[in-house]
Amino acid sequence: MRALCATDLSAASEATIENETCLRCLGRIGVRTVHLVTVVSGNVHPGMPGVDFEARRRRGLDRYREVIEAAGFGVETHVVRGTPYRRLNDIAETVHADLALVGSRGQSPLLNRVVGSTARNLARTTVVPLLVNRVERAADDPDVLREHLFRHVLFATDFSEHADRAFGAFSYLRHATEEATLVHVRSPKDDGPDGDVGPAERLAERASTLAGWGIETRTEVRRGDPAEEILAVEAEVTPSTVLVGSKGRSRIRRLLLGSVSEDIVARAAGNVFLVPPPRAT
Structure with a gap:
C-alpha cells in the first residue's frame, strides 16, 4: 500500500510523522511506501526578497525522510505549489495512493463554520481514504x-452503500485492530418499520465478521441526531479512530457545511478515518 502524508512542516505535522507507534500502525495495515508532500502557496515566488520556501521545505522533508526510512518504509518527497487540498488530491491520484494522512489540531466550532482547514477541505473532496490524525491543540x-x-x-453506519x-x-x-464498537443512529425519519432485518440484527452480522478476525466487538443502536450521537459514543468509549463513509464530492457539497462525516472530522476528539467513493477511472 502507498500512503500520502501531508505536511506543512509545523509542530502538528511533525507529531504525526515522527511518532514511532503511529508508523508501526501504518506498517501493520500494509503500508510500504510513504509519499511526503508539502504545498507552497501559489502567492509565494522564488524571486521574492528573503524567500526560499521550497529549499527550506525540501530540507524539512529530508529530515522526515530519514525518520520514516529508519522505520522500514520507502519514501518519496514532493514539494508542489498551489491550494493545499487540491494539490494533495492531485498527488494522491498521480501516485495511486491507497490512503492519505493529515495531522490536525482541530478548530473552534465557530471557526469551522467560517473557514475550512486543510483537513476539513480534504474531508469534503478527498479522492482516497483519509486519516485525520488528531494532535494536541494547545x-x-x-x-x-x-x-x-x-x-x-x-x-458508524447508516447501512448505506x-x-x-x-x-x-x-x-x-x-x-x-483489537477492538471495534459498531453504532447505528436512528433519526426521527427512521420511525417507520425496520423491514425484514432490524438495525440490531444488521449490526450483529457485521460484528460476527469482525469476531471471525479475532476483533472484540460491541454494538449499539441509538436514537437522535447522527453526528451528536456518534460523538457521544466516542466520548464514552474513547476509540483510537472513528471510521465513517462519505458520499463523495460535488460542486454543491463543497459549498455546504454540516454533513455527518464533515461534522465528525471537525469535532471528533480523536482520529477519523474517512472512506470516500471509489475514484473515477
Whole structure:
C-alpha cells in the first residue's frame, strides 16, 4: 500500500510523522511506501526578497525522510505549489495512493463554520481514504492524542452503500485492530418499520465478521441526531479512530457545511478515518 502524508512542516505535522507507534500502525495495515508532500502557496515566488520556501521545505522533508526510512518504509518527497487540498488530491491520484494522512489540531466550532482547514477541505473532496490524525491543540510541542491509530475502531453506519464501503476498510485495518464498537443512529425519519432485518440484527452480522478476525466487538443502536450521537459514543468509549463513509464530492457539497462525516472530522476528539467513493477511472 502507498500512503500520502501531508505536511506543512509545523509542530502538528511533525507529531504525526515522527511518532514511532503511529508508523508501526501504518506498517501493520500494509503500508510500504510513504509519499511526503508539502504545498507552497501559489502567492509565494522564488524571486521574492528573503524567500526560499521550497529549499527550506525540501530540507524539512529530508529530515522526515530519514525518520520514516529508519522505520522500514520507502519514501518519496514532493514539494508542489498551489491550494493545499487540491494539490494533495492531485498527488494522491498521480501516485495511486491507497490512503492519505493529515495531522490536525482541530478548530473552534465557530471557526469551522467560517473557514475550512486543510483537513476539513480534504474531508469534503478527498479522492482516497483519509486519516485525520488528531494532535494536541494547545501545545507548542504537541503529541498525537491516539498513538495506536486503529487499535480500537468506532464504526458508524447508516447501512448505506457508503457505510458498507467504509466497513470494507476492515479488510486491512483488522491487522492493527483489537477492538471495534459498531453504532447505528436512528433519526426521527427512521420511525417507520425496520423491514425484514432490524438495525440490531444488521449490526450483529457485521460484528460476527469482525469476531471471525479475532476483533472484540460491541454494538449499539441509538436514537437522535447522527453526528451528536456518534460523538457521544466516542466520548464514552474513547476509540483510537472513528471510521465513517462519505458520499463523495460535488460542486454543491463543497459549498455546504454540516454533513455527518464533515461534522465528525471537525469535532471528533480523536482520529477519523474517512472512506470516500471509489475514484473515477
